[in-house]
Amino acid sequence: MNVTRYVPLVVKQVCRHRVRTGLTVSGIAIAMFLFTTIQAMQRGVREATMETAADTTLVVYRKDRFCPLTSRLPRDYASRIGRIEGVVSVMPVKVVLSNCRTSLDVVIFRGVPKDDFLRDRHGAIEIVAGSLDDWRRRSDAALIGETLAKRRGLRPGMMFDAAGITTYVAGILRSDNPQDQNVAYAELEFVQLAARSGLGVVTQFNLRVADPSFLEPVAEQIDDMFRTAQEPTATFTEKAFVGRLAGDALELVSFARWLGLGCLVAMMALIANAIVLSVQGRIAEHAVLQTVGYTSRLIAALITAEAMLMALVGGGLGATAAVVVARVGSFALSVEGQSIPITAGVETLAGGMLMCAVLGVAAGLVPAVQASRRPIAECFRAV
Amino acid sequence: MNLIECRNLTREYHKADTVIRPLDGVDLDVERGEFLALMGPSGSGKTTLLNLIAGIDAPTAGTIVVDGVDITRLSRNRLAAWRSVHVGYVFQLYNLIPVLTAFENVELPLLLQKLSRRERRARTGNALEAVGIADRADHFPRQLSGGQEQRVAIARAIVTDPTIIVADEPTGDLDRPAADDIMNLLTRLNEESHRTILLVTHDPQTAGHADRVIRLDKGRFVSDRRPESVAEAPA
Structure with a gap:
């Protein structure tokens, strides 16, 4: 059977019942907008926290501290950590935030030694606007993550003021790492001075190990090394570290999954309601179709196709709107200095x-099958 | 040779403990090309008989043979396929699909047949032409008068060139001039195209267009006459 010849019939039924279709499609679009937005948040969480076999980054943080404002480690830990077997590079990082709370618009400054940073991120970042030379040359220059730049409308050459730090925007960087997309990278000493935290104090160390198999032993060695120090450490894989700090946000996002399911249930109820009402109002119409020779199966398929078309149109509108809003808004859920885009x-x-x-x-x-199985004569008696 | 042969045709409905029998063991033969009218009071079983012959209802007992096929033995799907080829049904209330134009309504039965789009359009155009409504092809049912809607319904019934046309009180919702127009159209289809037509009506004047009139009462035939005498008899 060539089903394509019935497609115009389904399209006409959907398009020409304007009020029914308009209301149903609007409801579906709203539900799908919410569902897609929640999906986008969950995807961001997955990207930020799910470890992969190729991950080789560890983060050394001050033990029992969660906010970057309270994690203070001596910078000279770097040389001792660098001597541990399997450690390839150690980069001290000073983190300064516009606020420590969970928010959609937190500005995160990361002070890093520029040469270490470029060596560490070689091949992993791309400068999409501005100049890397500018960033190297100027002590107050910052490389801005693409998401942050979009959200704040920043372009190379502009001055950027946030969290009490005024920087010159030297370039916009693009990276697959979610933690790079929502931050401003500046010279370590510049950030330390601007934050008035002292030149010898950093927030954390980001280090790379030669192989994923080194992650666990190196982390244990570092924490053992500083166990009795005045500033003991807690070492995590980068994504576990994000997951630890963003725990509250993750709980919210996990809870949002239920909201997403609720959206789907509401959407299904809406479509089912529209179809049930439509079927009840078109008893004679379906009886006529049966009379002229349409089989029960074909009528059920036509009704189901109507439901699917409405769902696709409404869902397409809602999902597209959500994707556009997420992309244009460049939102990132930031918590304790970690970004969940x-x-x-x-x-x-x-x-x-x-x-x-x-x-x-x-x-x-279900309504389609019920409608198609009703005896024809009974349908005509019912109207 | 008979086109339709019904034997001992019975239809029963069960309502609570009551058995309702609108058709009670009737026999009927209809010749090919015959124009037959079924008359009788409400509840006499005429529409039930029409529906059984059209294959949209199933008898409780008895057989219906149309053009050599016992349609009481066909499965639901085969019966639907049989209807699409052999039956054109005209309803009292037209039953056009409101969101489709006159053209699209008439085209509906042709979607089931293996025809190209061009063939479908040609046959639909011819059917609309035959009932004199081609100039309203793009109109929706709400933009047509009752008589025009019924013409579209007749076009839908004849577009597949069916073996029989069944019409259940096709003029019941129309004023006299419109009713006469419709009956003249059906008469012309019977005379010029030799289509077999089965018609249910309360109206003796409408029945006067038929070759033969059968009166029913309480599910049984009470007379089987020529129309001249029917027009004089009380309805």
Whole structure:
């Protein structure tokens, strides 16, 4: 059977029942907007916290501290850490935040030794605007993560003032690492001075090990080394570190999963309601179709296709709006100096559309089958 | 040769403990090209008989053979396929699909057949032409008068060139001039195209267009006459 000849019939039924379709599609779009936004948050969490086999980065933090304002470690720990077997590089980092709370617009400054930073990130970052030479030359220069730059409208050559630090925007950087996308990198000493925290004090050390198998033994050795020091350390893999600091935010995002499921249930109920009402109002119409020779299966397929089309149109609108908002807004959920970007792309959109198609079919199937199995003569008697 | 042969046709409905029998063991033969009218009071079983012959209802007992096929033995899906080829149904209340234009309504039965889009459009145009409504092809049912809607419904019934056309009180919702127009159209289809037509009506004047009129009462035939005498008899 060539089903394509029935497609115009389904499209006409959806397009020409304007009020029903308009209301249903609007409701689906709103539900899908929420669902896709939650998906984008969850995707950001996954990207920020899920470890992969290739991860080789450790973060050394002050033990029992969570906020960068209270994690204070002597910079000279770096030389002792660097001597441990398996450690490839150690980079002291001074973190300064515009605020420590959970927020969608936190500015994070990271003070780093410029040469160490460029060596560490070689090949992992791309300067999409501005000049790396400018950043090297000027002591007050900052490389701004692409997400932060978009959100704050920053361009190379501008002065940027946040968290009590005024910097010159030397370049915009792009990176696959979520923690690079929402920060401003500046010279370590410049940030230390601007933050009035003392030149010898840093917030953390980021270090690379030669191989993922070194992660655990190196972390243990570092924490053992400073166990009795005045400033003991706690060492984590980078993503575990993000997960630890962003625990509260992660709980919220996990809870949001239920909201997402609620959106899907609401969407399904909305489609089912529209189809049930439509089927009840079109008893004679379906009886006529049966009379002229349409089989029960074909009528059920037509009704289900209507449900799926409405779901796809509404879902497509809602999901596209969510992706556009996430991209244009460049939001990142920041907590304790760690960024969880809200990332939505083609995969999020495609996943949302697939979900819409499945829900449309699921919501339309039962009323469609019921409508198609009703005896014709009974239908005509009922109207 | 008979096109339709019904034997011992019975239809029962069960309502609570009551058995309702709108059709009670009737026999009927209809010749090919015949124009037959079924008359009788409400509840006499005429629409039930029409629906059984059209294959949209199933008898409790008895057989219906149309063009050599016992349709009571067909499965639900095969019966649907049979209807799409052999039956054109005209309803009292037209039953056009409101969101489709006249053209699209008439085209509906053709979607089931293996025809190209061009063939479908040609046949739909011819059917609309045949009922004199081609100039309203792009109109939606709400933009048509009752008589025009019924013409579209007749076009939908004849577009597949069915073996039989069944019409259940096709003029019941129309004023006299519109009703006469519709009956003249059906008569022309019967005379010029030799289509077999089965018509249910309360109206003796409408029945006067038929070759043969059968009166029913309480599920049984009470007369089987020529129309001249029907027009004089009380309804």
